[in-house]
Amino acid sequence: MNSNLFSPLQLRGLTQSNRIVIGPMSQYSAVNGSATDWHMQHIGHLSLSGAGLFMIEATSVAPEGRVSHGCLGLYSNENEAALKRVVEFCRGFSSMPFGIQLAHSGRKGSGHAPWEGRGTLQADESPWQVVGPSQIPLTKDWAVPVELDREGMERIKRTFVDAALRSDRIGIELVELHAAHGYLLHQFLSPLSNVRTDGYGGSLERRMRFPLEVVEAVRAAWPADKPLGVRISATDWVDGGFSPEEAVVFSAELKQIGCDYICVSTGGLDPMARIPVEPGYQLSFASQIKREVDIPTRAAGLVISAAQAEEIVASGTSDAVVLARAFLDNPRWVWHAAEALGVTLAYPKQYERAHTSKWPGARLIRGN
Numbered sequence: 001m002n003s004n005l006f007s008p009l010q011l012r013g014l015t016q017s018n019r020i021v022i023g024p025m026s027q028y029s030a031v032n033g034s035a036t037d038w039h040m041q042h043i044g045h046l047s048l049s050g051a052g053l054f055m056i057e058a059t060s061v062a063p064e065g066r067v068s069h070g071c072l073g074l075y076s077n078e079n080e081a082a083l084k085r086v087v088e089f090c091r092g093f094s095s096m097p098f099g100i101q102l103a104h105s106g107r108k109g110s111g112h113a114p115w116e117g118r119g120t121l122q123a124d125e126s127p128w129q130v131v132g133p134s135q136i137p138l139t140k141d142w143a144v145p146v147e148l149d150r151e152g153m154e155r156i157k158r159t160f161v162d163a164a165l166r167s168d169r170i171g172i173e174l175v176e177l178h179a180a181h182g183y184l185l186h187q188f189l190s191p192l193s194n195v196r197t198d199g200y201g202g203s204l205e206r207r208m209r210f211p212l213e214v215v216e217a218v219r220a221a222w223p224a225d226k227p228l229g230v231r232i233s234a235t236d237w238v239d240g241g242f243s244p245e246e247a248v249v250f251s252a253e254l255k256q257i258g259c260d261y262i263c264v265s266t267g268g269l270d271p272m273a274r275i276p277v278e279p280g281y282q283l284s285f286a287s288q289i290k291r292e293v294d295i296p297t298r299a300a301g302l303v304i305s306a307a308q309a310e311e312i313v314a315s316g317t318s319d320a321v322v323l324a325r326a327f328l329d330n331p332r333w334v335w336h337a338a339e340a341l342g343v344t345l346a347y348p349k350q351y352e353r354a355h356t357s358k359w360p361g362a363r364l365i366r367g368n
């Protein structure tokens with residue numbers, strides 16, 4: 001069968017062999033921002049998955065831009081060497097390209113990993129001062145951020161550029177800036193977290209200004225043949241918050257300055273937001289942006305089955321699908337999707353004996 005999901009996708013000089021992207025997933029397992037053996041096995045085993053692209057988790061551009069002490073970073077030579085070790089290890093046995101999500105947590109930083117309860121770090125846990133567009137904390141229990149001045153914003157912009165240059169040196173093929181999930185760039189976009197009265201707050205045009213400046217600076221430094229994308233939260237799911245209409249305007253501006261795709265997520269700015277989570281709950285936002293802005297999009301959020309993913313791409317709802325938890329559940333999701341869609345996929349030669357064409361058990365197990 002001809003599959004749209006398994007058709008190649010070209011973004012600048014990068015050709016993805018299919019439209020399936022393994023979404024960025026923070027592992028909270030770094031030490032001083034440096035990747036560890038956990039990353040070797042986590043990224044290593046998923047690099048055998050057959051996905052068209054692996055997105056390296058939210059990677060902080062500065063120590064204080066991490067969410068927790070365990071977050072991955074790319075702000076030191078040690079961080080660069082550690083991530084290079086992981087990428088080179090994977091290259092030894094996989095041709096899967098890598099993207100990296102560069103991030104700054106802003107007011108959401110200085111917290112615990114999810115399995116430690118996520119809350120803010122206490123005085124005896126080496127907390128750090130968080131920053132943000134305005135002095136509005138994430139929740140009433142979270143630290144009040146210091147409002148960034150122009151100098152602080154310039155400094156953060158430079159750290160994004162530096163991290164992109166480090167990513168290029170590592171050989172990473174794609175950069176994505178994290179402007180979703182309540183991270184710093186999203187904090188600037190949303191009127192709920194940005195009440196500045198200078199040129200960077202107020203109207204949408206002003207709230208977009210800092211995120212656009214960061215994207216512009218990174219685009220100028222990132223090689224012209226390598227794609228750059230932005231992940232956004234298309235809605236805060238809160239009245240008076242960042243809205244789908246604003247997301248369309250922001251995406252159009254991003255397109256103007258050389259952004260190659262928008263990865264469309266939602267939420268994360270207000271922990272109290274009520275999100276109607278169900279299969280494909282964020283799809284309509286991706287398709288709206290694709291339709292109205294005419295820019296490639298990636299759809300994320302409870303994309304679970306091969307048929308659903310195929311339909312998303314075939315219908316033109318989105319150019320690619322991003323799956324996260326489905327890959328933790330089943331690292332062979334791509335193999336099984338290919339089988340379900342009648343696509344012949346090459347397996348690593350060491351695993352060929354489990355190929356559908358050679359092992360009758362494959363069909364029996366999956367009831368195909």
Ligand SMILES: Cc1cc2nc3c(=O)[nH]c(=O)nc-3n(C[C@H](O)[C@H](O)[C@H](O)COP(=O)(O)O)c2cc1C
Pocket residue numbers: 023024025026027057058101178180181231265300301302303322323324325326
């Ligand atoms: C363990 C875990 C870590 C995540 N970390 C990130 C992250 O670093 N950056 C990000 O943009 N989204 C992150 N997400 C969100 C996923 O990328 C994805 O958008 C979300 O889980 C919805 O997709 P899914 O239903 O396929 O899991 C994370 C999700 C999980 C489950």
